[in-house]
Amino acid sequence: MAASTTRVPQRTPPSLGETLRRHGVSRRGFLKFCAATASMMALPPGMAPAIAEALEKARRPSVIWLSFQECTGCTESLTRSFSPTVENLILDVISLDYHHTLQAAAGEAAEHAREQAMEENDGNYLVVVDGSLPGPDANPGHSTIAGISNYDMLMETVSGAAAVVAVGTCAAFGGLPKADPNPSGAVSVDQLVTDKPVINVPGCPPVPMVITGVLAQYLTFGALPELDEYNRPRAFFGQSIHDRCYRRPFYDKGLFAETFDDEGAKKGWCLYRLGCKGPMTYNACATMKWNGGTSWPVEAGHPCLGCSEPDFWDGGGFYRALSVPLGDPANVLLAAGVVGAAAGTAAGLLGRRKTARAKARHQPVTADELEQKL
Amino acid sequence: MIDPMEFLLWTKGPMFQIAIAVFGLGILARLFEIFALGRRHNYSQARGGELVPGLKTVYKRFNPDPGTFARSPFDVIVGIIWHIGFIVVLLLFIPHVELIQTTFGIAWPSLPNPLVDAITAVTLVGLVAALIHRLTQPVKRFLSTREDYVIWAVTFLPVLTGYLAYHRLINPYPLALGIHILAAEVFLIVLPFTKLTHIFTAFVARWYNGANFGRKGVQS
Numbered sequence: 132m133a134a135s136t137t138r139v140p141q142r143t144p145p146s147l148g149e150t151l152r153r154h155g156v157s158r159r160g161f162l163k164f165c166a167a168t169a170s171m172m173a174l175p176p177g178m179a180p181a182i183a184e185a186l187e188k189a190r191r192p193s194v195i196w197l198s199f200q201e202c203t204g205c206t207e208s209l210t211r212s213f214s215p216t217v218e219n220l221i222l223d224v225i226s227l228d229y230h231h232t233l234q235a236a237a238g239e240a241a242e243h244a245r246e247q248a249m250e251e252n253d254g255n256y257l258v259v260v261d262g263s264l265p266g267p268d269a270n271p272g273h274s275t276i277a278g279i280s281n282y283d284m285l286m287e288t289v290s291g292a293a294a295v296v297a298v299g300t301c302a303a304f305g306g307l308p309k310a311d312p313n314p315s316g317a318v319s320v321d322q323l324v325t326d327k328p329v330i331n332v333p334g335c336p337p338v339p340m341v342i343t344g345v346l347a348q349y350l351t352f353g354a355l356p357e358l359d360e361y362n363r364p365r366a367f368f369g370q371s372i373h374d375r376c377y378r379r380p381f382y383d384k385g386l387f388a389e390t391f392d393d394e395g396a397k398k399g400w401c402l403y404r405l406g407c408k409g410p411m412t413y414n415a416c417a418t419m420k421w422n423g424g425t426s427w428p429v430e431a432g433h434p435c436l437g438c439s440e441p442d443f444w445d446g447g448g449f450y451r452a453l454s455v456p457l458g459d460p461a462n463v464l465l466a467a468g469v470v471g472a473a474a475g476t477a478a479g480l481l482g483r484r485k486t487a488r489a490k491a492r493h494q495p496v497t498a499d500e501l502e503q504k505l
Numbered sequence: 506m507i508d509p510m511e512f513l514l515w516t517k518g519p520m521f522q523i524a525i526a527v528f529g530l531g532i533l534a535r536l537f538e539i540f541a542l543g544r545r546h547n548y549s550q551a552r553g554g555e556l557v558p559g560l561k562t563v564y565k566r567f568n569p570d571p572g573t574f575a576r577s578p579f580d581v582i583v584g585i586i587w588h589i590g591f592i593v594v595l596l597l598f599i600p601h602v603e604l605i606q607t608t609f610g611i612a613w614p615s616l617p618n619p620l621v622d623a624i625t626a627v628t629l630v631g632l633v634a635a636l637i638h639r640l641t642q643p644v645k646r647f648l649s650t651r652e653d654y655v656i657w658a659v660t661f662l663p664v665l666t667g668y669l670a671y672h673r674l675i676n677p678y679p680l681a682l683g684i685h686i687l688a689a690e691v692f693l694i695v696l697p698f699t700k701l702t703h704i705f706t707a708f709v710a711r712w713y714n715g716a717n718f719g720r721k722g723v724q725s
Contacts, residue, residue, distance in 0.1 A: 360509075360677070371678055385617025387599065404603060411513070411678045440679070441510040447517070451607065453682070454600030457518035460525050460608045467526040471533030478534065479541020 148187030172366040185351040193256040196230035200308040201262025205299035208336035269316025303331035310444035331362040335438035372409035375417035406450040408437030513683040524690035531697025552722030562715025590628030662688040
């Protein structure tokens with residue numbers, strides 16, 4: 132029954148500082164996180180105490196997490212990232228009022244939780260979206276939740292939100308569902324939400340710290356981070372993988388792995404020729420790494436797929452170099468060449484025939500004959 | 506505003522197909538027309554073979570004859586420098602080798618990036634010097650047509666945009682790379698229909714010359 136799941140609103144919700152202390156996070160650990168957040172966001176170190184102070188006082192913001200056409204990889208990335216750290220607790224202490232995968236409620240009760248959170252925090256809650264959704268002109272039947280189309284649910288939920296965070300490449304750019312030929316008519320969140328700030332946190336999945344970082348910045352400053360032309364936070368997406376890659380010196384020296392098991396691969400040389408999309412990909416993998424700073428794809432010997440960029444599924448083979456054109460240029464060239472050779476030969480032969488005909492029609496005339504004619 | 510990634514995928518995808526098709530069709534039509542037209546039948550008795558002297562002249566014409574060098578050393582030196590630079594960066598830069606391998610199915614060794622970078626810089630300087638010389642030297646200026654300046658730009662832009670993309674001087678990178686690829690595609694498209702055909706026809710003309718010498722029995 133819906134009534135049994137009604138949450139009793141706390142009169143004074145605990146501040147983030149209180150909650151963290153209750154979870155056994157030391158003051159020192161908390162400040163370390165604040166300092167790391169400050170450096171991550173390219174703020175001066177002096178800002179760390181300000182972040183700490185703001186976070187201490189911050190009330191648990193209500194977060195509604197909408198999952199549309201997605202694979203749950205983004206949620207997996209966040210929840211299974213590594214053993215509890217301050218970042219994880221930050222996520223624990225936000226009031227995640229609605230999340231398909233993580234919430235206990237189901238069916239009508241689940242939808243009721245979403246409606247209640249919207250009502251109680253009108254104008255102040257954050258909406259996190261993962262997954263793309265069929266656009267307003269597409270068949271809404273491609274993806275529905277509780278009989279509500281993704282489009283209707285997004286627009287309804289966003290109407291009272293303070294801001295929207297599009298988590299993952301699907302939500303940010305359409306991702307896999309939007310890949311050619313886009314059977315479900317998928318669109319990204321910022322194509323639909325134009326009257327609220329939208330922060331894109333792309334990646335397939337995104338680096339967990341980037342999401343917590345964006346939330347921390349929102350809690351600290353009450354404002355959204357500085358965004359690039361794709362609405363990505365500049366602090367994390369301001370530099371390309373290539374520019375921060377520890378294998379970059381090998382690129383500059385021209386030392387490349389050409390197969391996955393050659394001498395170059397063993398020596399850790401640049402993976403450009405194996406299809407690395409690092410030069411065109413803007414993300415924080417090279418600096419923040421994955422699994423608690425353990426490693427990241429290029430360090431593990433695999434080229435960057437460019438997963439935080441729009442249309443990365445349609446950008447050609449993952450193991451083809453960035454400079455390689457899409458489609459089938461070899462056969463296009465071959466076909467064009469055959470037609471060209473045939474046309475050229477025909478033109479040449481026509482020219483010869485024209486000459487031969489002119490020769491055949493040629494009638495010699497003497498000067499005397501010409502004079503007689505005149 | 507154009508979306509940089511969409512622009513890059515357009516230049517790498519449909520636009521590249523168009524450019525390579527126009528190039529393949531155009532250049533082979535031009536060459537095969539020349540071959541099919543053939544030459545006037547020579548009734549005189551041949552005094553020697555054609556093939557070897559023809560190839561010899563193809564090679565020997567790389568050396569400027571002393572008279573030309575004495576008259577215009579600038580054109581010879583700068584011309585050779587930027588032509589070689591252009592060919593080296595086109596054919597021996599690793600990303601280009603990767604592209605050629607997938608389009609033509611053949612590959613060859615490449616040069617280290619810093620070396621290609623230096624050669625690109627020299628080529629750019631050479632091309633700018635060639636333009637300045639063309640504009641300031643009265644005779645060259647008089648002889649220059651609008652096509653000459655267009656072709657200069659079409660040749661200069663792929664080198665310049667490649668240099669800017671390599672040094673990541675245009676941001677975001679997909680835009681830089683897209684502009685470079687587009688500049689190269691313009692080069693490919695205009696190549697068969699302008700004096701850029703000399704890239705191929707120069708060797709045909711040289712061979713015909715040399716073959717003629719060989720037939721006549723004179724030094725080729």
